[in-house]
Amino acid sequence: MNFKSKLKNILSAALAVSTLLSGFTPITTYAAQVNEYVDPADIWVSANGRTNELDFNATITQETSWCTVCNKDTIMLTYRTPEYTKSGTTALNRGVKFSDGTMVDGKTKGNLDSGRPNQDASYSTYHWTKSICQTCGTINSVDGKDAYGFSRNVYGLNSCDHNFFLDFDNTTYTPYNENYHTTVLKAGRYCQFCKGTKARASEKRESHNFTETVDGQIGNNRFFISEKCDDCGYSTSEYVTAKSVVSSYYGNADNKSHTVTVSDLSDSGVHTSIRYGTSAGKCNLTSAPNYTDAGYYPVYYEISYKYQGETMTENGVSYVWLLEDKKDDNNGGTVIVLPEKHEHDYRYLETVAPSCDNLGYERWQCDGCGNL
Template sequence: MKTRNKTKSVLSALLVAVLLIGSVPQVTYAAQVNEYTDPADNWLKANGRTNELDMNATTTYETGYCTVCQRDTLGLTYRVPEYTRSGETALNRGIRYSDGTLIDGVGTGNLDDGTPGIDAFYTGYQWTKSVCQTCGTLNSVDGEDAYSFNKNVYILYPCDNNFFFDFDNTEYEPYNETYHTTVLKKGQYCQFCKGTQARASESQQRHSFTETIDAQLGNSRFYVSETCGDCGYETSEYLTAKSVVSSYYGTEDGNAHTVTVSDLSDSGVHTSIRYGTSAGRCTLTSAPNYTEAGYYPVYYEIDYQYDNKNMTENGVSYVWLLEAEGDTVIILPPMGSEKNHTHDYRYVETIAPSCTDLGFEYWQCDGCGRLEKRNYTLAAGHSYEDITIREANCKQGGLVLTMCKKCGDFHETTTPTGAHTYTTKVHNPTCREIGYTEHICSVCGNNYITDMTALISHAYERITKAPTCTEQGYTTSTCTMCGASYVSDYTEPTGHSWDEGTEVTSPTCTGEGVIEYHCQNQGCNEKMIKAESATGHTPGAAATCTQPQVCEKCGTVLELPKGHSYETEVIAPTCTAMGYTIYTCADCGDSHTADYTDKAEHSYTANLTEP
């Protein structure tokens, strides 16, 4: 069967089969394809209700809260459409679990289940179960008080109408050499469980053939094959493309003679021929005629055409006309020959017998050229051999061409359809997939499985990461088969272990210094920079009248010179000396004179001296 939208194969569906053992995490894959396939069309039977649901489930990995792990974990979810004989969900009868248990987890009821696609129909509900990929607990999302907790059962849920997708699938299956069966199925399906209420309709339609033509000049035939682009049905046949151009042997009789052509081609093969007197220059539409004695080659090109495929055969035949005199055949009678001529026959050539014609020898008189046939041999008869054109397989019968090795005569024989050609592949069980032996026909894809084995436990490889100065330590457990992993055993960070530090920049009186610390823990390249306080100024001698106070380390002026604190002493002028002011510093004794004033006038006193 061939589909426009690829269908999910039975083998892919088998990958979701699982046999649950204890509390081992059960993981499997379903065939995930872009094109939709109704699970009811490929339903697999198995022993046990749960096993059968597992075999036909669609699986997805989803994150949910695990009540055992007490956190969100990755879980494997199985979903299967609910099918019942009545088409009514079992939930309407109070049944919640796939083992028939009621909603209260105590009583049981009738599931009304059947075989999907035969006597059971999709209800719009789905069976669901989940497996935590961390702790392996079944249905842990339902809580420890639920009936389904850590039980290998499915729970019934309604399918959400918001997640129904449209689909339109057309499938084709060969019916006979003229028709194939077209199965049309369209409607809506649930995105999660893949269930649909759509029904298929069938009709028979003519094959849509694509023709392929192979011109086989060496075998004088066209090989014509046709393949239906919808269902893949194939037919083939050989069409003979053969003409026999016969040479003419005879005596001149005044009539025109030429070669004769017999077209043996099958119906549908168009044959056209051109003639010429030299090879490669065949332009005549009719063969040349000859009336005079002689040996004339007639070249020809025969074009065979079937549909738009052509092939050309090149060849040469002959017209051999002998001169005739009475009952004696003469090609070139010698000059002065006598009537009572004694023939001197010489061997010319041997014409081998064909499958249907006698063989013989040509003998010719050396004197007059008379030609005779002698020493006939029986026709050889056909020498047939069988050539297998198409091996019989499970899709169609074989085709054997029985052909004569000598002349090419042939006929075809169709052999019965053959058996399936199965190849076997063993799939070992893993922690995600069941083990099984897969048998697939290499011709048509027909398949089946045997020897199913249960899943095996995860094979965890644990790697512990030591804590660092800033990050937690933990242990990662990774399954070496499937790659599933989880993290546990966290430890707190160790914190940095700083060294005594290295002075990068020394502190000054007013500027901070820099100290760099490095973590001494192995593998840690962290460093820490800390500031060292400024030392402050170291005052020198106190400021004086003329000298400032400066820092002994850096020379910074801490206090400006105080300046002199002068006390004045005024010296009055006299009539012989100028007046002035004496300035004397009360702190350091520095002195100078200034503020000069002019001499005073003499104040003469008359002193009379007597003579």
């Protein structure tokens, strides 16, 4: 319901402004904003007092008409609001002409049969009209001094001329839940003056029309997946973890071969592949190199994570550290000297430049143990 609710906000903001300033001066500003068609019944504002309510829901235009007070053509602010009655037929059929219930004779009172549109009343194909001369300020001066409405803050009923009805065809979408939205197809005709609408609406529940985007965020070891319905705007998002840890090996040179170990902590759906190399930037081995002789061997790796067509790459280095197998004659035991516990000494590794789907970040690695 994007369009409608936005319009409602504009309207209520404008109404708030116009209620603060007494009278009816600034009304042209919001009349100008309501340039797109909206059925007034769908955005009806209740107000205290019949005339106020008609004012709030009016379509307001500036028109040139003959003012009987100024005795010339003047600009008139003209207010038109659809008539909604419980019976669906105009009160004018029963002789009621004015919004205060006054009959065509200008003396007796009748029943307006008014109600709230979309609740207990429907559009009668008549509209309520009032005008204000912008030169002398007289209300309904067009009708002449003898008319009941002259210089009185009331609306009079007029037929919505069928020559000025416009066709329309509107579809609105409102989110219903995570799976569905409500589609309202509304088609019909409306009076171009008061926007009173004769329409048929059909409503159905349809699945969201999701467009999915997947962004790799390697600095956070995750993919960010967002889905947005192109119709109603409903959106969801989630993170999918993409993380593999390549652990270093520390131990004695024991005539057996040793290498780094990999644990994949990625969520399901993430496809991970790793290439290894003995120097940075040259990762072309499909399995990690093995070492037997004592030494300190860096194992460079390049991990590629793939999720629904989006791929991101992580580079790093771990170590195989094999120590001389020292036999101690005193106790005949094997002493394994593991690297002592240490404060990680992080060294700058690389900067990943920002791209369209990544903010960019720096990578640091501990010089002692290879911890990233």
